[in-house]
Amino acid sequence: MKFCKWIITITALLFSFNAKSQHIPDDIKNWLSSGELSKIKKAEIRIDQGEQILFAQQLRDVGDSIPEENRNYLNLSENLLINKKTSRLLLETKAYFESGYESKLEIYKNYLDHYLKVDTLNKYPKSNLINDSIDIYVSDARFFRDKSEIKGNLIAAANAIHQSNKNLQSAVLLCEKALVYIKNGEQNTELSLLDQAEPETKPLVVQEITVVTEEKKAIQSKEEIKPAITQQPVQKESATIITKATEEPKETKPSTAINKDSDEIYFTVQILADKKPVPNERIKKVYNGNLEIIENQGDGWYRYSLGKYNNYTAAKKALQNANVKGYVVAYKNKTRISVREAITYLQKLNQ
Known part of the structure; x- marks a missing residue:
């Protein structure tokens, strides 16, 4: 068993180092320093390791049907059945996804918060709203991480980890979208940002929570709560x-x-x-x-x-x-x- 895991890890490492840097949008890549690019690369290696372990069967089934640039936790887990076997894999890969996504978020958020802080003329209103949605995703990810620590129910804990991974992945994608919009002067901001970010997934068994699957709805919820x-x-x-x-x-x-x-x-x-x-x-x-x-x-x-x-x-x-x-x-x-x-x-x- 340990030998198999070792083989999977080596495969993930080779895949990650040989893959093109398609996880970072070209529009914001030139903003990043060599140190930040290296940190993001290491984060992607951690995420790829988690994917190779958790989604081994899905990766074999889909083959090349999902292009590398579109492959992420959200579309790989779209039909993920969380049974006892999958639950153990979610617990095993918990640290891979958490450290990988949070490392990328730390870098992206530093840039996003900087540009929005100096935006005294409100040049990026849409990006400001997106930033609120990012914060909500990150806060909810932490909430579900806490829920996963409750012992006694393996599948409930795994569901919480799964939901946390989805929220972190969505936050990363929104960060990239917001930074691209800032770089391009917020062009094409009429698009729904989560149309490609979060497909419809099965409801959690941890507790009944309606997950908003479109960034537009997340922003709408925020605006409607203002009154x-x-x-x-x-x-x-x-x-x-x-x-x-x-x-x-x-x-x-x-x-x-x-x-x-x-x-x-x-x-x-x-x-x-x-x-x-x-x-x-x-x-x-x-x-x-x-x-x-x-x-x-x-x-x-x-x-x-x-x-x-x-x-x-x-x-x-x-x-x-x-x-x-x-x-x-x-x-x-x-x-x-x-x-x-x-x-x-x-x-x-x-x-």
Whole structure:
């Protein structure tokens, strides 16, 4: 068995080094330094290794029917049957896809965030919206990665990994599209970006979540959520004040829409997570500002986040202003849910 895996790994390495650099759009390739190109190449090797292990049968079946430049996790996994055998392979390749996609995202996002930050004249409105969709995909990928850590149900964990891989792949493709549009002055922005990025897939068994398969719908969901009451960050005198999820929210009045079904849906900026309670001194090293710090406990983790917000846009703005390494997450009452699920839920309540 080990010998077979060794052969697969060597094959993936040879394939990756011999393949043309078709994974990087030509329009943005000249932006990248030699170091960044090398890092992306290593990331693609990791992804190719995962594909060779997880999709060995599919790769044999499709042969050359899928051109190299169009081959990715999304179209290879379109008819993936997640049984016990596939579940074990998903667990085995988890690190391959995660490290590969996140390495590419780190480089692409640095460029994308830079161009959008200096875009004071709003020359790239479509790319700004795309960037929000990318952030949602990445946040949801982390959400499903956390779900995959729950032990006791192999297939449920594998489904969570699968969904996380799809979200990361979609985020990479959107980054490439947004950078190409910036390079070309946002020409042809009327196209739906996810038409080629995410084919229809089977619903997950982890939990019922409606996955938006078109970037246009993702943007629409974001825009339709804007009319919801925007809750400004609750200012506190000290960042050492921690509100636990088991307590009533302090100085926070949810909108009428949130209370319609006695459910509190809110977005918050996660900055820290640990298997045991984190002392205030350590929290201050991560964030020592004035936003309220909330502690949520679940799935064996203590998670710490900043503020409660009634829409995604306000939470993302708080993340940018806080100047910390974190990301937007969502909660329904005391249970963490995906950002996309929260947006979809609030959108229905506001209809």
